[in-house]
Amino acid sequence: MLVETRENTGLLEWIRRRRGADTDGLSRVHERMWAGLESLVPPEAERIRAASAADESVGGVVDDFLPPDLRIPSHDQVAGRMMPWSQPLVIEGELAVCTVCGAYRNWLVLSTRDEIWLRCRAGHQQHEPRLDTAWYNRHAKPADATHATFEDCLRHLGH
Structure with a gap:
């Protein structure tokens, strides 16, 4: 410098x-x-x-989206989701039991309109306020099928 x-x-x-x-x-x-x-x-x-x-001169717009038979419905097009839960369900330290028949395993857990419902093998359903949609999302696996009716879904899951 x-x-x-x-x-x-x-x-x-x-x-x-x-x-x-x-x-x-x-x-x-x-x-x-x-x-x-x-x-x-x-x-x-x-x-x-x-x-x-x-x-552009050809004039046709190429649809690069999936064909209709491979698309799955969005969450607002589905009335609800359900998953099987074969083991006993313990919620906040208590065993979930059907209020009608006393069953405590082989549940179907239904998630619809931000509510969780439990359905026993005998077909009795009860609302479970201690569970929420976040709990369902944490435990649910990816959907393997979609069904047009509730009964079709029950048949698919063996109930």
């Missing part, structure tokens, strides 16, 4: 002028190079433009 003194004042001024000249010259070179680059287009870009123009 140079410290400005009487002896080197001329040298420092020459360096400052030189830096300014180089900066201006570099700016002009940069602008010329940039202008030259703007006119250049890679060959891949022209090929992609031509292909997209050909697709």
